[in-house]
Amino acid sequence: MCSIASCSTTTTPQTSDNLAAPISDPTYIPRESYQIALQHLQARLRNAPAPDPFILKSSTFDFAWCQPRPGRNTTLKDLTTRLEHESALARDLAQLHGATGSEDAFNKGLTFLYRWATEGTLFNAYELGMNASSASFPGMEKGYCNRSWNMMLDSIWQTYGLINFSEAYSILKASELSADHKKELDTVRTWLKTRLVPAVNAGFHAWTRFADANPKSRAYKRYRSDNHLSWSLAGLATAGYALEDKALLDYVYYGTAYDDGTSGPYENPSSLTKLIPFAIKANGEIFDEAERSAQHKGFFYGNFSLWALVITAINTEQASYPPVWETQFSPESGTIAMALDRYAPFVSGELPLTDPEEQTKPEFFSFIYRLVVHRDWVRNARIPLYQKAANAAESQSIRQGLGSIDLITVKPENPKQN
Numbered sequence: 001m002c003s004i005a006s007c008s009t010t011t012t013p014q015t016s017d018n019l020a021a022p023i024s025d026p027t028y029i030p031r032e033s034y035q036i037a038l039q040h041l042q043a044r045l046r047n048a049p050a051p052d053p054f055i056l057k058s059s060t061f062d063f064a065w066c067q068p069r070p071g072r073n074t075t076l077k078d079l080t081t082r083l084e085h086e087s088a089l090a091r092d093l094a095q096l097h098g099a100t101g102s103e104d105a106f107n108k109g110l111t112f113l114y115r116w117a118t119e120g121t122l123f124n125a126y127e128l129g130m131n132a133s134s135a136s137f138p139g140m141e142k143g144y145c146n147r148s149w150n151m152m153l154d155s156i157w158q159t160y161g162l163i164n165f166s167e168a169y170s171i172l173k174a175s176e177l178s179a180d181h182k183k184e185l186d187t188v189r190t191w192l193k194t195r196l197v198p199a200v201n202a203g204f205h206a207w208t209r210f211a212d213a214n215p216k217s218r219a220y221k222r223y224r225s226d227n228h229l230s231w232s233l234a235g236l237a238t239a240g241y242a243l244e245d246k247a248l249l250d251y252v253y254y255g256t257a258y259d260d261g262t263s264g265p266y267e268n269p270s271s272l273t274k275l276i277p278f279a280i281k282a283n284g285e286i287f288d289e290a291e292r293s294a295q296h297k298g299f300f301y302g303n304f305s306l307w308a309l310v311i312t313a314i315n316t317e318q319a320s321y322p323p324v325w326e327t328q329f330s331p332e333s334g335t336i337a338m339a340l341d342r343y344a345p346f347v348s349g350e351l352p353l354t355d356p357e358e359q360t361k362p363e364f365f366s367f368i369y370r371l372v373v374h375r376d377w378v379r380n381a382r383i384p385l386y387q388k389a390a391n392a393a394e395s396q397s398i399r400q401g402l403g404s405i406d407l408i409t410v411k412p413e414n415p416k417q418n
Helices: 032-044 075-099 103-119 146-175 178-213 219-227 227-243 246-253 273-277 286-293 298-318 336-348 362-372 381-390
Strands: none
Touching: 032 075, 032 103, 075 103, 075 146, 103 146, 103 178, 146 178, 178 219, 178 227, 178 286, 219 273, 219 286, 227 246, 227 273, 227 298, 246 273, 246 298, 273 286, 273 298, 286 298, 298 336, 298 362, 336 362, 336 381, 362 381
16 A cells, blocks of 8 residues: 555556546547647656645735735735645646556645645635625725735635645545545545635635625626636536535535535525626627726636636536536526637637737637537537637646646547538
């Protein structure tokens, strides 16, 4: 039996069926890009540092969102940055184990999960005194970059850590090595459910409870539509699927009441089926596009929110909830499929961006189409449209939630008209 310390042998590759799990179809013949992706992950394993979980030094957090070098172990910016990067490494190592059976990768990945679960400090807005209805918090007020309410709203970016660590946990738990590490995996599971899920959910409630209490506010529509909501759902859906937590998934999908242990029972007014009508216009445009157009970042933020909606839709469908891709939840709104249709020609390069001053590279978002192009609902004219978008970029590794796209999806053949 191997301890969490490094082992040099391999086991039979075994993967879960979660979104970040490597392709497990026994008939799949790996392409060169798949092998290159594995080489990248093997280098990640060789060069992996020791885990460095965030451990708060003082009794409270600073925000420091705009500082290029935020205070170490004192700021939310430092926490979210390290949580994102270390959870992505754990996910990458889990993917390497899932693809190759590497015990080194299993043990190193589990070490990151376990160290964060047993040593790390998280930011839970409820525990720190948030009053969402009045947008208040007993903290600093030193301009935007240290405004306490912005800190509550941006605490949801712990969601990247929730997605990555949940994916890593799911892959490692499916391994034949998991029986020898039940205690450590149980500790990780408990931490995900009772600490990291509540931390993300509290930030989510900063958005939803403010909107609940202020329906006549000029900011109401944003608080019901913004990408922060999409990404909160993506994290909670990924965790719900990894933990097989039906109550959490019902909360994400339908909006039924859920108590994370800190929040108290709360019905979700921005569940997936309720968020889509706010977030997607009838022409397929994502709310954030117009909201960010003055900053010349409209295309980026529209697709950024769509990315999270796609993650949530895949996870909930995988968990046997009704597919939402083509469902129009109100006559005035669009669907996820309509949004994908709208943005695909820009991603593929067939159309130029409508804002010539935007610096976004549209092809970056081609991975979104890699995730959906082979799904059953993609038919007729959508096939070549999505194929072109999926082929717009070379191999990609996405830190937030997915890892190596070549490990988890099959790149489509050159588009053919159907």
